[in-house]
Amino acid sequence: MTTLTHRLARGAAVLAALSLVAGCGLTPRSGPSKREIFAGSVLRQGDAFVIAVDDRVNRIAGVVPALGFAATFEQAGLVGSDTIQPGDVLGLTIWENVDDGLLVPTGQNATVLEEVQVDGAGFVYVPYAGRIRAAGNTPEAIRRIITEKLSAQTPDPQVQVRRLAGDGSTVSVVGDVGAQGVYPIERPTRTLSAMLARAGGVTVRPEIAQVTLTRGNTAGEIWFEDLYEHPQADVALRPGDRILVEADTRDFTALGATGSQELVPFDSRSISAIEAIARVGGLNPRLADPTGVFVFRNEPAVIAQQLTGQPDLVGTQRVVYVLDLTKPNGMFMARDFAIRDDDTVYVTEAPIVEFDRVIGGLTGSLTTADAAASTLR
Numbered sequence: 001m002t003t004l005t006h007r008l009a010r011g012a013a014v015l016a017a018l019s020l021v022a023g024c025g026l027t028p029r030s031g032p033s034k035r036e037i038f039a040g041s042v043l044r045q046g047d048a049f050v051i052a053v054d055d056r057v058n059r060i061a062g063v064v065p066a067l068g069f070a071a072t073f074e075q076a077g078l079v080g081s082d083t084i085q086p087g088d089v090l091g092l093t094i095w096e097n098v099d100d101g102l103l104v105p106t107g108q109n110a111t112v113l114e115e116v117q118v119d120g121a122g123f124v125y126v127p128y129a130g131r132i133r134a135a136g137n138t139p140e141a142i143r144r145i146i147t148e149k150l151s152a153q154t155p156d157p158q159v160q161v162r163r164l165a166g167d168g169s170t171v172s173v174v175g176d177v178g179a180q181g182v183y184p185i186e187r188p189t190r191t192l193s194a195m196l197a198r199a200g201g202v203t204v205r206p207e208i209a210q211v212t213l214t215r216g217n218t219a220g221e222i223w224f225e226d227l228y229e230h231p232q233a234d235v236a237l238r239p240g241d242r243i244l245v246e247a248d249t250r251d252f253t254a255l256g257a258t259g260s261q262e263l264v265p266f267d268s269r270s271i272s273a274i275e276a277i278a279r280v281g282g283l284n285p286r287l288a289d290p291t292g293v294f295v296f297r298n299e300p301a302v303i304a305q306q307l308t309g310q311p312d313l314v315g316t317q318r319v320v321y322v323l324d325l326t327k328p329n330g331m332f333m334a335r336d337f338a339i340r341d342d343d344t345v346y347v348t349e350a351p352i353v354e355f356d357r358v359i360g361g362l363t364g365s366l367t368t369a370d371a372a373a374s375t376l377r
Helices: 002-022 034-039 055-061 139-151 192-198 273-279 301-308 330-336 351-376
Strands: 048-052 089-095 110-117 123-126 130-133 158-164 170-175 181-184 209-215 218-223 242-247 251-256 262-265 288-299 317-323 344-349
Touching: 034 288, 048 301, 055 301, 055 317, 055 330, 089 139, 110 123, 123 139, 130 139, 139 158, 170 192, 192 209, 192 242, 251 273, 273 288, 273 330, 273 344, 288 301, 301 317, 317 330
Parallel strands: 048 317, 170 242, 251 344
Antiparallel strands: 089 110, 089 158, 123 130, 170 181, 209 218, 209 242, 251 262, 288 317, 288 344
């Protein structure tokens, strides 16, 4: 009886082991196998294009969205530092060549009108001269207008117009700068780079700093370093412009048999596949399959059409790029492959790892069966 029981226990263990081998896909692991990823290809009734990376693919997929300003921004001329805007404040001094003048008190040479503010419509009011259009004019032009108006009522008036501090020609600067605030457009600060310097410069690393300029309903983005590398990008400012400085918000996800699995922010303007793997500790030497490095990405139709040669593709397409680091030029291909925002970098486990896991499960099951059989003896 004891012998029969032992044989039954051994048989049950063998059956369990065989079931384990047959269902090895249920064993714990870090993600799908290379075989399972290829099974999702459109060639196998899946919905993703699985593409091996080569020089041609790198040329097509390596296109990184460029940052820059629209032509309307770059072609705008400098605003005159003394051009009056609504909200500005003017100072007026008027001399009259008579003893009993219109504006000058008796016994004085001149009258001073301090802090005459330009209203929202762009006008100022000057006694005996009336309502005068100030916005868009320079202090010299306003001087001539007032002189002409007063000349009809007092002989040879002399007028001086000064632009005082005001909030007419201002821009707002916020984000990662030394001193956020509202700043006037003055002669030294009429361009974007000069205004950023006036606000204390950027407080994040310059190589990952992005500058967003919003003018009305139009906005443009640019890398901070491009303001100095490309002079045309240092655009002239306009009253009401809004400037935002922030660190690069792009990131990618690293999963699988890498040193760590995490969401990784970009720390430079461009990152290659090799650099992406290095940022998470490289390939795990005990688990990784260097022939199975995958990059998952949603590609726009225009790029997917070039990659697949199918001009009828419409809308965003799922694309899986395959990198084989064991090929003679595999490392070069990975070095030239550009990672983009929201990419997922996944490294599969080596087949031997799965085999070892199955064998471990098998031997563990047999050991458990032997222990159970010994108990029943």
